Amino acid sequence: MEFDAIVVGSGITGGWAAKELTEAGLKVLMIERGREIRHQQDYETETKAPWELPFRGLGDARLYREQYPVQMLNRHFTEFTQNHFVNDAENPYTTEGDTSFTWFRSYQLGGRSLTWGRQSYRWSDYDFGANQRDGHGTDWPIRYADLAPWYDKVEEFIGVSGQAERLAQLPDGRFQPPMALNAVEQHVRATVRARWPERCLTIGRTANLTQAKESEGRAHCQYRSICARGCSYGAYFSTQSSTLPAAQKTGRLTLVTDAVVEGLDYDPQARRITGVRWIETKTKQHRRATSRAVFLNAGSFNSVHILLNSASEAAPHGVGNSSGVLGTHIMDHANTLSAMALMPGWEAHTTFGNRPTGVIVPRYRNMDVLDGQGHTRGFSFQGGAFQSTWTSGRRDAGIGADFKEKLCHPGMWRMVLVGFADCVPRPSNRLTLDRTRTDANGLPVLKVEFAFGKEEHAALTQAKAEATEMLTEAGGKVIAGTDQPGPGGTAIHEMGGARMGHDPKTSVLNKWSQAHDAANLFVTDGAQMSSSACQNPSLTYMALTARACDAAVTMLREGRI
Amino acid sequence: MAGPATNGWNRRDFFGGAALLALALGLPVAAVHLTDLPDDEAPNDRQRQLMNRVAQLVIPRTDTPGAGDVGTGDFVLLALAHGLSGSADPVSSGLLSRQVRHLRRDGSLRHAEWLEAELDLRAGGDFLRSPARQAALLGALDSEAYGQGQDRHPWRTIKTLLLTGYYTSEAGGSQELRYELVPGRWDPDLPATPQTRAFSSDWTAVDFG
Numbered sequence: 001m002e003f004d005a006i007v008v009g010s011g012i013t014g015g016w017a018a019k020e021l022t023e024a025g026l027k028v029l030m031i032e033r034g035r036e037i038r039h040q041q042d043y044e045t046e047t048k049a050p051w052e053l054p055f056r057g058l059g060d061a062r063l064y065r066e067q068y069p070v071q072m073l074n075r076h077f078t079e080f081t082q083n084h085f086v087n088d089a090e091n092p093y094t095t096e097g098d099t100s101f102t103w104f105r106s107y108q109l110g111g112r113s114l115t116w117g118r119q120s121y122r123w124s125d126y127d128f129g130a131n132q133r134d135g136h137g138t139d140w141p142i143r144y145a146d147l148a149p150w151y152d153k154v155e156e157f158i159g160v161s162g163q164a165e166r167l168a169q170l171p172d173g174r175f176q177p178p179m180a181l182n183a184v185e186q187h188v189r190a191t192v193r194a195r196w197p198e199r200c201l202t203i204g205r206t207a208n209l210t211q212a213k214e215s216e217g218r219a220h221c222q223y224r225s226i227c228a229r230g231c232s233y234g235a236y237f238s239t240q241s242s243t244l245p246a247a248q249k250t251g252r253l254t255l256v257t258d259a260v261v262e263g264l265d266y267d268p269q270a271r272r273i274t275g276v277r278w279i280e281t282k283t284k285q286h287r288r289a290t291s292r293a294v295f296l297n298a299g300s301f302n303s304v305h306i307l308l309n310s311a312s313e314a315a316p317h318g319v320g321n322s323s324g325v326l327g328t329h330i331m332d333h334a335n336t337l338s339a340m341a342l343m344p345g346w347e348a349h350t351t352f353g354n355r356p357t358g359v360i361v362p363r364y365r366n367m368d369v370l371d372g373q374g375h376t377r378g379f380s381f382q383g384g385a386f387q388s389t390w391t392s393g394r395r396d397a398g399i400g401a402d403f404k405e406k407l408c409h410p411g412m413w414r415m416v417l418v419g420f421a422d423c424v425p426r427p428s429n430r431l432t433l434d435r436t437r438t439d440a441n442g443l444p445v446l447k448v449e450f451a452f453g454k455e456e457h458a459a460l461t462q463a464k465a466e467a468t469e470m471l472t473e474a475g476g477k478v479i480a481g482t483d484q485p486g487p488g489g490t491a492i493h494e495m496g497g498a499r500m501g502h503d504p505k506t507s508v509l510n511k512w513s514q515a516h517d518a519a520n521l522f523v524t525d526g527a528q529m530s531s532s533a534c535q536n537p538s539l540t541y542m543a544l545t546a547r548a549c550d551a552a553v554t555m556l557r558e559g560r561i
Numbered sequence: 562m563a564g565p566a567t568n569g570w571n572r573r574d575f576f577g578g579a580a581l582l583a584l585a586l587g588l589p590v591a592a593v594h595l596t597d598l599p600d601d602e603a604p605n606d607r608q609r610q611l612m613n614r615v616a617q618l619v620i621p622r623t624d625t626p627g628a629g630d631v632g633t634g635d636f637v638l639l640a641l642a643h644g645l646s647g648s649a650d651p652v653s654s655g656l657l658s659r660q661v662r663h664l665r666r667d668g669s670l671r672h673a674e675w676l677e678a679e680l681d682l683r684a685g686g687d688f689l690r691s692p693a694r695q696a697a698l699l700g701a702l703d704s705e706a707y708g709q710g711q712d713r714h715p716w717r718t719i720k721t722l723l724l725t726g727y728y729t730s731e732a733g734g735s736q737e738l739r740y741e742l743v744p745g746r747w748d749p750d751l752p753a754t755p756q757t758r759a760f761s762s763d764w765t766a767v768d769f770g
Contacts, residue, residue, distance in 0.1 A: 047742060049734065050761075056636070056729035061644040075768065180749035223744045225764055350753035353744035354764060388770030389759050390728045390738070394721040397707035399619045399700055407724075408737055410759045411770060 011111025015243030043230025162205030225354030341476030374458030
């Protein structure tokens with residue numbers, strides 16, 4: 001089989017690569033390791049009520065302990081969504097030493113675009129300049145201006161609702177109308193701004209439509225907030241709702257599912273990828289196809305896995321790894337509940353509908369002045385105010401009619417601020433192949449070595465103190481909070497491993513997300529990231545993918561690759 | 562759904578009790594979808610009767626059905642057998658001797674068995690034969706379990722599952738509370754009164770409340 005381009009993976013960036021390359025006229029093969037999930041047809045639990053499920057939405061804890069011991073730790077993993085996450089027992093990975101890393105995965109058509117949190121933020125030059133400024137990692141070969149037009153393009157297509165705030169650290173985008181803050185959040189925004197003008201509480205910028213995109217078959221959000229079950233309204237961005245139909249409309253996309261890529265063939269003389277090899281998981285047959293360009297979009301860690309597993313005499317340490325840095329400098333935001341407060345005095349207010357996003361407080365430390373305590377980068381908050389409900393009865397004494405009466409009303413308002421700290425890129429945080437263990441397809445499993453350092457701990461200490469002071473200032477009574485990050489992987493923003501950089505001796509990719517070692521190889525998922533910022537990365541992955549596709553198409557047309 | 566068919570206890574028990582109850586109340590049978598539990602986890606008839614009675618005491622019938630009316634006891638027993646809400650986790654320490662005797666080999670507690678013995682002990686006989694005192698006896702246990710330093714009291718686990726069972730049942734979720742799968746809009750600030758009923762479909766509140 002011969003194609004113009006092969007895209008490995010069908011998640012958030014794979015979908016974008018398929019769309020951009022097919023729309024540019026290329027004949028594209030997309031290879032997805034998991035099963036097919038069809039939009040509007042295969043979202044099996046989408047409309048179920050809790051009483052229609054055997055375990056009422058909580059799921060079978062015994063099954064989860066045996067088959068999903070990692071995925072079950074994800075708050076979004078429930079009986080409603082378990083079909084959109086991997087079975088850990090069937091998809092093992094190992095960790096080095098005392099590493100604790102929760103790798104949350106979705107192996108299926110659409111990948112984690114079906115389960116993602118939809119938070120869509122631009123990065124700023126505080127982020128792209130971070131490595132150069134404090135000396136961690138390697139300097140990004142791009143800056144915000146390189147990416148700004150691609151952010152525009154991506155936001156307009158996927159649909160991002162949000163509020164423009166004119167913040168240098170979180171550039172505004174091409175937004176659909178924002179979802180409104182509730183009464184408590186508006187109060188906290190005003191109170192915090194009055195005391196600390198540099199701290200801006202604003203509504204989350206989320207890839208949920210507030211205005212329908214009828215020509216693309218996408219309705220506006222129905223305020224169910226059950227996105228991870230799959231959305232037949234197409235109201236949140238997923239591969240299925242958005243990029244896949246666009247790619248298929250061109251008639252130039254070939255889609256293969258249930259196919260795990262085992263490696264790339266590399267020609268060291270031509271410095272090119274000459275083929276992509278995969279295993280059909282249902283038949284265990286080995287297949288191969290060739291193309292003029294290859295895009296790796298398997299997810300940060302799995303794209304690295306493919307490159308490492310492509311080692312041969314020609315590339316003994318893995319394809320794209322002449323520098324030796326492949327697999328290193330992996331990151332995930334240090335993430336924890338910084339503060340939770342009761343918010344008395346708002347009992348006369350309630351809401352209707354389920355808003356599928358919370359609020360954020362973007363970074364405000366270590367911008368033009370280095371004012372972080374023990375760290376040189378940023379932290380941000382996500383959270384929101386909400387009313388408690390019957391679940392509070394689990395914590396309260398009481399039985400009988402009065403207890404029942406109490407639980408039928410919306411309860412006390414609460415507000416949470418969850419901290420996300422920039423994760424410094426370190427060579428010691430790395431992925432390798434574990435040659436002692438193979439998966440069901442006979443491939444060596446990935447080994448993760450990861451620990452947060454003093455920078456992340458210092459940032460979360462400051463985050464806890466400042467979350468507490470903000471909620472207290474707004475009249476809240478803080479009842480919980482911590483400065484200890486969850487295990488690596490908690491933020492589900494694992495990234496890096498094939499970093500971008502100026503120098504082929506110290507980086508895997510150049511400024512076009514193109515391998516220094518193989519001109520027709522592009523890695524445009526999270527693996528390419530050279531630093532982590534402290535805001536959600538998916539929008540940046542998409543913008544980088546669109547930009548790399550444009551560059552690749554130009555290079556192909558000019559005969560350079 | 563992924564994974565094997567959901568486990569429950571055997572069909573004979575099912576048709577002997579829960580299904581008839583479900584049919585009588587017009588409940589969807591799928592909601593009590595039971596197959597087989599290992600013998601040593603299958604509750605006996607008395608435990609089922611007791612758990613449903615306890616459910617009704619915690620959430621009694623008012624203008625909407627009570628928890629026992631909708632078979633919440635069977636949900637609690639199924640949930641305990643499958644370890645929901647940490648109920649199969651090993652119990653660390655601080656147990657009373659009358660709790661220790663109900664431990665499994667792995668250190669987890671057989672909650673249903675414990676509750677049966679505990680309530681009978683408090684009743685000085687058969688709890689189920691003391692209807693007039695049941696609310697007071699259970700109320701006393703509840704007060705103790707929510708006293709200081711009792712965070713891991715086994716009654717809390719049972720009560721957690723019981724509330725889950727009721728408010729995720731059709732009656733609890735859509736009659737006692739309101740259920741709206743497709744709100745269609747977001748109203749960020751509405752007046753609330755002491756009469757306002759909560760939505761069981763407010764998933765954020767359920768998760769974090």
